[in-house]
Amino acid sequence: MSKLEIKNLNKTYNPKVVPVKDISLDVSEGEFLTLLGPSGCGKSTILRLIAGLEQPTRGEIRIADRNVTHLRPGDRNIAMVFQSYALYPHMTVYENMASSLKLRKISSAEIHRLVTEVAESLGLTELADRKPGKLSGGQRQRVALGRALVRQPAVFLLDEPLSNLDALLREKVRAELKQLFASQKAPVVYVTHDQTEAMTLSTKVAVLNNGSIQQLDSPHLIYNRPANQFVAGFVGSPQMNLFVLKCQGNFAMLGDFGVALPNMPTVPPEIVLGIRPENVCFAGEEAGKMPAPQVIKGEVYLVENLGMQNLISIRIKGLESLTVRVLLPGDRQWNSESIELIFPPQLIHWFDVKTGERIPD
Ligand SMILES: Nc1ncnc2c1ncn2[C@@H]1O[C@H](COP(=O)(O)OP(=O)(O)OP(=O)(O)O)[C@@H](O)[C@H]1O
Ligand SMILES: [Mg+2]
Structure with missing residues (x-):
């Protein structure tokens, strides 16, 4: 079974640049792991270490139960696709896809079978005789993918393979x-800073910051149960509302209003409240059923039309410096500038002010 295991991987360039800090993770057959994080957090370095293009300072990499940490890239049975799909310009689509197989001394009948099959699955059959110069960006990217797929590697590594494409093509x-990849067995490690790609493609996501894994979970849990404030703020667009609030009794104070705290052994002086823009409700009929402090009054001061939805910015009474952003369906109307909001308790995320860690509820 082809499985990728990474144990306590570290890479130090110099004492000031440690792009990979103690990374451990497993990717099994059929799994699609995405490394998601801001620019410079170490995503490409991890891929390059797995591929053998760099040597780790410490740690172990295993592929299919074999320690490959010190093997040359060519001996690891890995296929890598980069952002810049370096195709051979003088070769046709077919020849580009067949090139790595030729080096492996595979019979030409078998090469023909593999290339034809993959070209068909990528919709490249008609383009087999064209050279890269006469292809669109999306077609070139598909050839680069095809070149990786024909090799039937033990692991696929993809570093931002879609970032050179325009928005529409990227979606396609x-x-x-x-x-x-749903029909591929080999584990996939995919690097991106695009959270939509991470959420839609992956079976699991590792959110990285400063060379460390912040959370390794299913896309669902990354979005709905962010492990800390960094993940909460990084994943989700528009971004989660995050406020540092003072605690009073069993409430976090939002201007003149109190939001009930979760059960905690001791109430801290301050706490971070997070709520996604799509989870804030207008107090309508529900408001009457809630205890008074849970209804928050505010003034709308900005409406951004996003097409399907409106993103509205609201100032809270008694706390004019603070903006709550609320996402509403485009056809949802409201009558006045003054509105009442509710933060449904089960959709609030609480974080420790000092550590940024999620407070269990
Ligand atoms: N050869 C090198 N020597 C010194 N520092 C390096 C080297 N390669 C990368 N770095 C540094 O390591 C850190 C991580 O780089 P890396 O390329 O892995 O980031 P990334 O997450 O892929 O970012 P991006 O999203 O911009 O591609 C960065 O601070 C980078 O400047
Ligand atoms: Mg990179």
Whole structure:
């Protein structure tokens, strides 16, 4: 079974640059792991270490139960696709896809079978005789993917393979990728800073910051149960509302209003409250059923039309410096500038002010 295991991987360039800090993770057959994080957090370095293009300072990499940490890239049975799909310009689509197989001394009948099959699945059959110069960006990217797929590697590594495509094409190729890899067995490690790609493609996501894993979970849990304030703020667009609030009794104070705290052994002086823009409700009929402090009064001061939805910015009474952003369906109307909001308790995320860690509820 082809499985990728990474144990306590570290990479230090110099004492000031440690792009990979103690990373451990497993990717099993059929799993699609995405490394998601801001620019410079170490995503590409991890891929390069797995591929053998760099040597780790410490740690172990195993592929299919074999320690490959010190093997040359060519001996690891890995296929890698980069952001810049370096195709051979003088070769046709077919020859580009067949090139790595030729080096492996595979019979030409078998090469023909593999290339034809993959070209068909990628919709490249008609383009087999064209050279890369005469292809669109999306087509070139598909050839680069095809070149990786024909090799039937033990592990696929993809570093931002869609980032050179325009938005529409990206959406299309993303959907194609999802179908393509659903029928592949080899583990996939995919690098992106695009959270939509991470959420839609992955079976699990590792959110990285400063070279460390912040959370390793299913896309569902990353979004709905962020382990800390960094993950909460990084994943989700528009971003989660995050406020540092003073605690009074069993309430976190939002201007003149109190939001009931979760059960805690001791109430801290301050706490971080997080709520996603789509989870804030207008107090309508529900408001009457809630205890008075749970209704928050505010003034709308900005409406951004996002097409399907409106993103509205609201100032809270008694706390004019603070903005709550609320996402509403585009057809939802409201009558006045003054509105009443509710933060449904089960949709609030609480974080420790000092550590940023999630407070269990
Ligand atoms: N050869 C090198 N020597 C010194 N520092 C390096 C080297 N390669 C990368 N770095 C540093 O390591 C850190 C991680 O880089 P890396 O390329 O892994 O980031 P990334 O997450 O892939 O970012 P991006 O999203 O911008 O591609 C960065 O601070 C980078 O400047
Ligand atoms: Mg990178």
